[in-house]
Amino acid sequence: MISSQLLNTIQLGVKSLLLHKLRSGLTMLGIIFGVCSVIAMLAIGEGASYEAQERIKRLGSTNIIINSFKPPEQNQDDTSNNRSFEIQYGLTYDDAGRLQRTIPGVLHVMPMRIIRENIRFGRRQEPGQVIGTLSNYPEIQGLEMARGRFISQTDEKHQRNVCVITAGLAQRLFPYQDPLQSTIRVQAIYYQVIGIVRETGTLEQRPQRSQTDGDPVDNNVYIPLSTARSRFGETLVRRNSGSFSAERVELHRIIVKMRDTDAVIAAEPQIKQLLTRFHDQNDYELIVPLQLLREAEATKRMFNIVLGSIAAISLLVGGIGIMNIMLATVTERTREIGVRRALGAKKKDIITQFLIETIVLSIGGGLIGVVLGIVTPLMVSFFTQMVTVVTPWSVILAFGISGLTGVVFGLYPASQAAKLDPIEALRHE
Amino acid sequence: MPDPEAIIEIKQVEKIFQVGEVEVRALRGVDLSIAEGSFVAIMGPSGSGKSTMLNILGCLDRPTRGQYYLGGEDVSQMDDDTLSTVRGKRLGFIFQSYNLIAQLTVIENIQVPLIYQGVELKDYEERCQELAALVGLADRLDHRPTQLSGGQQQRVAIARSLVNDPLMILADEPTGNLDSQTEQEVLEIIEKLNADGKTIVMVTHEDAVAARAQRVVHMRDGVIARDVQN
Numbered sequence: 001m002i003s004s005q006l007l008n009t010i011q012l013g014v015k016s017l018l019l020h021k022l023r024s025g026l027t028m029l030g031i032i033f034g035v036c037s038v039i040a041m042l043a044i045g046e047g048a049s050y051e052a053q054e055r056i057k058r059l060g061s062t063n064i065i066i067n068s069f070k071p072p073e074q075n076q077d078d079t080s081n082n083r084s085f086e087i088q089y090g091l092t093y094d095d096a097g098r099l100q101r102t103i104p105g106v107l108h109v110m111p112m113r114i115i116r117e118n119i120r121f122g123r124r125q126e127p128g129q130v131i132g133t134l135s136n137y138p139e140i141q142g143l144e145m146a147r148g149r150f151i152s153q154t155d156e157k158h159q160r161n162v163c164v165i166t167a168g169l170a171q172r173l174f175p176y177q178d179p180l181q182s183t184i185r186v187q188a189i190y191y192q193v194i195g196i197v198r199e200t201g202t203l204e205q206r207p208q209r210s211q212t213d214g215d216p217v218d219n220n221v222y223i224p225l226s227t228a229r230s231r232f233g234e235t236l237v238r239r240n241s242g243s244f245s246a247e248r249v250e251l252h253r254i255i256v257k258m259r260d261t262d263a264v265i266a267a268e269p270q271i272k273q274l275l276t277r278f279h280d281q282n283d284y285e286l287i288v289p290l291q292l293l294r295e296a297e298a299t300k301r302m303f304n305i306v307l308g309s310i311a312a313i314s315l316l317v318g319g320i321g322i323m324n325i326m327l328a329t330v331t332e333r334t335r336e337i338g339v340r341r342a343l344g345a346k347k348k349d350i351i352t353q354f355l356i357e358t359i360v361l362s363i364g365g366g367l368i369g370v371v372l373g374i375v376t377p378l379m380v381s382f383f384t385q386m387v388t389v390v391t392p393w394s395v396i397l398a399f400g401i402s403g404l405t406g407v408v409f410g411l412y413p414a415s416q417a418a419k420l421d422p423i424e425a426l427r428h429e
Numbered sequence: 430m431p432d433p434e435a436i437i438e439i440k441q442v443e444k445i446f447q448v449g450e451v452e453v454r455a456l457r458g459v460d461l462s463i464a465e466g467s468f469v470a471i472m473g474p475s476g477s478g479k480s481t482m483l484n485i486l487g488c489l490d491r492p493t494r495g496q497y498y499l500g501g502e503d504v505s506q507m508d509d510d511t512l513s514t515v516r517g518k519r520l521g522f523i524f525q526s527y528n529l530i531a532q533l534t535v536i537e538n539i540q541v542p543l544i545y546q547g548v549e550l551k552d553y554e555e556r557c558q559e560l561a562a563l564v565g566l567a568d569r570l571d572h573r574p575t576q577l578s579g580g581q582q583q584r585v586a587i588a589r590s591l592v593n594d595p596l597m598i599l600a601d602e603p604t605g606n607l608d609s610q611t612e613q614e615v616l617e618i619i620e621k622l623n624a625d626g627k628t629i630v631m632v633t634h635e636d637a638v639a640a641r642a643q644r645v646v647h648m649r650d651g652v653i654a655r656d657v658q659n
Contacts, residue, residue, distance in 0.1 A: 005547060012532075019532045339528040342489060343589070344517020344545040346510045422489050426524070 006356075013357040016329075027325045028365035030318030031405065035369025035398040036376060038311035042394040043377035045307060047387035049300040056296060059289035060142065062107075062264055064256040064271060066091060068249055071281045086235065089283035090249040095275065099256055103270055105263030110140050110255040113228045115236065119165075119221055120185040121173040128169060128219025130186055132228025138197070140257045148180050148195030156224040161231075163191040164222040170196050172219075184221070189231050191223060264290045315401050318365070319409040326358050326413035337417050338425025347418040354417050358410025359403065366402030370395055435498075436596055436628050437463040437486065442495035442505075444481050444651075455481040456492070457651040463597075463630065468623040470639040471632045473648035480601075482648065483632050487520060487599045488512045500596045517545045521590030525602040527582040529574040535561060535585050536570040542593045553592070560588040564618060580611030587618055591627075598622070600631040604638055616641050 017024040059065065068090025093111065100109040113132035118125050135153050137143065143150075146167050155162050163184065170179040170193075183190040197220075223231075235248045256271065258264045268288055275284060330337070337350055345353075373395070377388035444456040455478045463469055473479040484490040485497060488504055491512075497505040504515055516522075521542075529538045539557045540550055561567050564584035574582055583603060590598050600619065604612040620641060623629050631642060639645045640659065647655040 004549060005544070008544060008550065015532045335528065336530055339524075339530065340541065340545075341513065342487065342516060342522050343542040344513055344593075346513040346545070348510075349513075349545055423484050426489075426528070 009352055009356050010360065012353065013360045016333075016357060017360060023325060024361060027322055028361055028368070030321040031315065031362050031365030031402050032369040032372065034311065034314035034318045035366050035402050036372040037314060038307070038398040038401075039370065039373025039390060039394050040376040040380070041307050041310070042304070043373075043388040043390040044380060044386065045300070045303050046389040046391055046394075047377070047381075049296060049303070050389050051387050052296050053293060056289050056292045058142065059287070059292075060140070060255075060257070061261055061290045061293060062258045063140065063289055064258065064264060064267060065287040065289070066095075066254045066256065066271070066275070067285050067287065068252050068283060069285055070247070071283045086246040086248055088248040089281065091251040091254050091284055092278075093250055095278065096251060096254050098274060098278070099254065099271065102274060103256070103267050105259040105267060106256055107259055108136060108140055108255075108257040110134060110137060110257065111225060111251045112137075112253040112255065113225065113232070113249075114252040115228070115232055117186050119169065119173065119219060121182065124173050126169060126172055126219050128221060130221045130223060130228065130232070132223050132225040132232075134225055137222065140255055144198045146196040146198050148193075150195055150197070151222060151224050156226050159226045159230050160224060161189060161191045161227060162194045162223070164195040164197055165193055166218045166220045167196050167198055169219045169221070186221065187232075191221070197222070261290055264288060311398065311401070315405050318402075319362075319405040322358055322361055322406065323409040323413060326354065326410060327416065329357075330354065330413050330417040333417075334420060334425045334428040337420050338422050338428065341420075341422035342426060350418040351411075351414045354414035355407065355410045358413070359406040362402050362406030362410075363399075366399045369402065370399055373398065434464055435462040436465040436500055437461070437630075438496075438498040439485075440496045440498075442485065442492040442497060444478075444485065444490070445493045455651055456485070458495070459651075459653055461646065461653065463628065465596075465628055466623070466626050467644060468620070468629045468642045469631070470642035470645045471630065471648060472634060472636075472639050472645055473654075474634075476650075477648040478651040479632055479648045481651075483599060483601055483630075486597075486630060487522065488516050513545070517542055518593060519596045521593065521595035521598040523583070523586050523590050523598060523600040523603045525605040527574070527579070527586045527606075529582055529585055529589075531574055534571045534573060535566055535577070538574065538585055539589045539592055541589060546593065557588075557592060560591055561585075563591075564588045578611070579607055580614055583607065583611070583615050584618065587615070587622075591622070595627075597628040597630060600629065602633055603631065604633075604635075612638070 070087065070089055091111075096109050096111040100106060110133065113130075115130045115132075117128065117130050119128045119130075120126075133151070135151050135156060138145065138150050148164070150164055151162065154160075165173075165179065165184070173179065173184065174182060179193045179196060181192065183192050185191075234250055235246050256267070258267055268286065268291070272286060340350065340353075374390055377390055380386055381388045439459055439461040442456055442459045443454065446453040446455055457478075459478075459482065471479050471482060481490070485492055488499070488507075489512075491507075492505050495505065496503055499515065500519060502515075504512065507515065530541065533541070536557055539560055540553065543550060543553055558567065558570065561570055564587050566581060566584055566588070569577065569581065574585070577585065583606075587603075598619075603619065604615055607615060616638065619629060619631070629642075631638075633639050643659055645655075645657045645659065646653055647657070
């Protein structure tokens with residue numbers, strides 16, 4: 001019985017709103033835009049941070065990456081005083097050993113040498129990087145073999161001239177023949193290709209050239225660390241116009257794989273402390289993907305708060321629009337209110353009637369806003385190739401707030417309507 | 430004690446309005462009793478207190494002092510919600526300016542008093558159609574008030590006043606906005622209702638209209654000046 005009465009009231013509310021279609025439509029617009037913008041903005045924000053988070057996650061949340069880098073002040077001294085100075089910096093084999101021995105919770109320590117060189121096969125040549133590493137590298141970096149096998153411990157032990165190349169490089173160097181069992185040349189040394197790994201996308205720094213060309217490729221050649229050590233030595237000579245510089249770097253990168261994420265948090269300061277003791281200059285940097293992930297999440301939270309405030313304001317404006325119109329409606333329909341009161345309507349019946357009208361307005365607007373809010377990110381994705389993610393909670397939130405807006409901003413006009421004296425209301429022209 | 434014969438019994442009713450500093454005594458001790466099935470006209474110049482009288486009779490207002498028994502029940506000091514219920518269940522209203530609800534059709538307008546009694550509208554569909562037929566609007570059920578003439582609108586209002594089967598119908602200048610021909614039609618319907626046993630109280634300032642009633646109560650300065658049986 002009560003529900004049929006409510007249904008009647010809702011029907012009546014819709015009828016009253018349809019009596020002024022343009023006015024109701026314009027009033028709804030405020031809510032429509034509010035809800036639509038909340039959902040669309042959150043979807044775009046979510047998409048952007050989703051991409052960043054995926055990238056960080058692929059670095060491995062249980063990994064700590066330590067990179068060697070040239071200390072800047074040393075560099076300046078060098079160029080001004082001595083043109084052919086050999087700079088020594090970076091991580092050492094001893095560092096790797098110490099990390100393995102002293103840091104609790106370490107699963108693997110993965111030392112790496114990364115050398116930028118041209119990779120040649122016959123007359124073809126590609127800029128790329130030669131990475132000297134150990135046999136369990138794929139497991140730590142989540143690298144997948146496309147064909148063949150990765151470097152083995154035997155290869156490492158015997159300093160074999162074998163290599164594993166990325167699929168893209170294989171395609172570019174060997175367009176017509178099977179890369180497996182072929183040999184590639186780096187500087188003067190030939191390496192036999194024993195395996196191909198899938199494109200990693202973001203795991204290694206890409207060669208500069210291809211990045212600027214806007215062609216994302218990984219021209220990586222993986223060789224045993226011991227081979228890298230013996231074939232390339234530890235001093236890299238670079239000739240620039242007019243001058244040349246030599247760099248002596250033992251290891252370019254050490255990846256420390258920890259047991260779990262808790263161990264990562266504990267190990268970070270310990271690693272820093274350990275390295276500070278043996279490095280008198282700041283020639284390394286620590287990258288903690290887990291930390292980056294947390295920072296990204298914090299940024300995202302911030303972003304969500306800002307968006308939430310914008311959303312709240314836009315819905316507030318929409319709500320005020322509704323309240324404004326409803327107050328006008330109450331004045332306009334004073335006579336109707338008087339008649340209804342005379343015919344037996346209680347104050348609460350009048351409140352219900354006007355409240356339901358505002359709720360119909362705001363929920364109607366909310367529904368249209370939800371539809372537009374889901375369609376808009378799809379359009380954005382379609383036209384700009386940006387990733388957007390419409391989360392269910394953003395839809396629920398936006399829609400819920402729109403409903404709430406109806407109640408909050410409907411209460412005042414409705415109570416004004418109920419307060420009217422029936423006699424005065426009946427006399428109202 | 431209320432008179433068991435009377436459907437309306439008013440005893441020493443006073444109504445005082447506070448207008449700023451000034452007290453306005455709109456009713457100064459009115460006694461009136463109306464028997465069931467009678468047709469009473471209330472007349473009087475403006476300021477005589479006849480509107481206040483109608484508001485109190487219609488349970489839209491409460492007397493400052495005195496008792497009002499409607500169907501044997503003292504309604505003079507009921508609260509707002511209870512008065513709303515009394516209006517919805519026991520009274521029917523006909524207004525000068527019809528006061529139909531613009532967004533509703535004829536049949537929906539007739540149903541309005543039922544909405545607030547919490548009854549199932551479906552059970553009353555037939556009754557509403559009969560009432561529409563009674564006032565000669567059986568073929569206009571789905572029309573809106575704006576599509577009807579003044580006389581037709583007033584007939585819808587009469588049907589609406591009957592839908593809750595009230596103890597009494599209060600008509601406030603029901604023919605005030607109508608031309609003389611439709612005035613006759615509307616008065617004929619009201620007379621017919623009275624002939625069928627409905628109690629009718631009508632406020633008017635036209636002698637010709639008042640002459641149709643069985644009894645005319647003349648008011649002046651907040652009291653009943655004359656009470657004449659036609």
